Amino acid sequence: MAKVTEKSLKARCTELNLGPLRTTTFGIRATRTGKGYTVDLQYRDATPPQILLEGGTAAEAAATVEGAAFGAAAVKVAGGDKPEFATRDTFLRQAGERCPRCSTKDIGLGHLSFVKGVITQPCSCQRCSLSWNNLFKLDDYELAVSIDPSAM
Ligand SMILES: [Zn+2]
Incomplete structure (x- = not known):
């Protein structure tokens, strides 16, 4: 596996946001802080971001990003045209x-x-x-x- 860097993570998030996640209600973001990597979901409406990982390693962040993208894609496939309602x-x-x-x-x-x-x-x-x-x-x-x- 290629070494994960902050740059490669950000590029991957951009790729997902413009690709498979483009039609979902959220985008994904990975940021590097002093304590490590944070991965969160940024909703396209006023819903506050959902933090998936905080203070993780680069490899953990990459896995979280892929997991979220895979989950979203799976929901989309399984859901078909079934509506998803706000809580x-x-x-x-x-x-x-x-x-x-x-x-x-x-x-x-x-x-x-x-x-x-x-x-x-x-x-x-x-x-x-x-x-x-x-x-x-x-x-x-x-x-x-x-x-x-x-x-x-
Ligand atoms: Zn509507």
Whole structure:
């Protein structure tokens, strides 16, 4: 096996990002820090990066990069056109502004319906045509106070 260097790792990541990972929701990045190599997944939306390896050797970093690329390719092959949905956490972190399947912000919002403290809002994606309901729960109340400075 050829010796892994920081340069060869970065080149491999670029190659994967422009190749097999181009159509996935993330890219891969390998960086060298004082403590060793870090490999993380950089999502194309607002999802925070997922660290796969920290303080590893160059060889470990290379193995992690290949493993992640292989995993992504396998998911793509096995998944076919099966949709992969955002988790609830991700959806909430994005404040409901993105399609849970294709993460576009191009969303059609329907009318709100109120039932016992829960608001349901039908949504549909303009890009992948997924339909879902946003659910809002009553959280609190605050008094509508107007302070009259002359009374103070
Ligand atoms: Zn969509």
